[in-house]
Amino acid sequence: MLALIQRVAQASVSVDEAVVGQIGPGLLALVGVEPGDDEAALARMAERLLGYRVFADDAGKMNLSLRDTGGGLLLVSQFTLAADTRSGMRPSFTSAAAPAEAERIFNRLVAICREKHAAEVETGRFGAHMVVSLANDGPVTFLLKAGA
Numbered sequence: 001m002l003a004l005i006q007r008v009a010q011a012s013v014s015v016d017e018a019v020v021g022q023i024g025p026g027l028l029a030l031v032g033v034e035p036g037d038d039e040a041a042l043a044r045m046a047e048r049l050l051g052y053r054v055f056a057d058d059a060g061k062m063n064l065s066l067r068d069t070g071g072g073l074l075l076v077s078q079f080t081l082a083a084d085t086r087s088g089m090r091p092s093f094t095s096a097a098a099p100a101e102a103e104r105i106f107n108r109l110v111a112i113c114r115e116k117h118a119a120e121v122e123t124g125r126f127g128a129h130m131v132v133s134l135a136n137d138g139p140v141t142f143l144l145k146a147g148a
Contacts, residue, residue: 001041001105002032002081007054007140011074013124014131021122023072027054028134031109032081033102034095042105044146046112049073054140062140066117073113076124076132077106099127 005027012022029049055064055071066073082096097105103126114121124130 001034001037001045001109001146003045003049003144003146004030004078004081005049005052005054005142005144006134007137008074009135009137011132011134013074013076013122014133015125015128020125020130021074021076023074023120023122025069025137026071026073026119027066028074028076028132030076030078030081030132031106032078033097033105034082035097035101037097037105041146042109042112045144046109046116048144048146049075049113050117052142052144054142066119070119072120072122073117074122074124075106075110075113076130077102077126103127 008026008028010024011028012019014020050067051065053065054062055069057063079093079096079102083091083093084095085091106126110123
């Protein structure tokens with residue numbers, strides 16, 4: 001499981017020109033599910049999303065997590081993160097989980113994050129063509145990995 005996280009001042013995701021999820025300050029996480037991602041990978045990713053310290057403390061150091069700040073979390077499924085780009089000029093998606101399995105795993109990640117985070121946890125729409133808008137704060141962007 002992969003998550004490209006971005007610290008944002010605000011972010012939203014729209015489907016067919018209608019906003020389906022939006023947050024103020026917090027994290028936007030683009031999530032890619034890989035074959036073999038299991039409950040351990042889910043638990044690890046949820047912990048990293050909520051606990052990764054990317055927000056500034058009073059001294060200006062990245063020392064606070066989403067839990068500490070109470071910011072929002074916008075989770076957006078993005079199978080292209082799991083693409084194999086090592087050769088050729090076109091990505092291969094054989095390293096991404098099958099759609100039905102990816103949707104099940106992604107939805108479970110959303111549920112875990114909602115259980116563990118008191119602030120807002122929003123999502124896009126799995127499998128839909130989505131337009132993601134964001135104001136990256138920093139910019140701050142990290143790639144998190146939590147594979148099985």
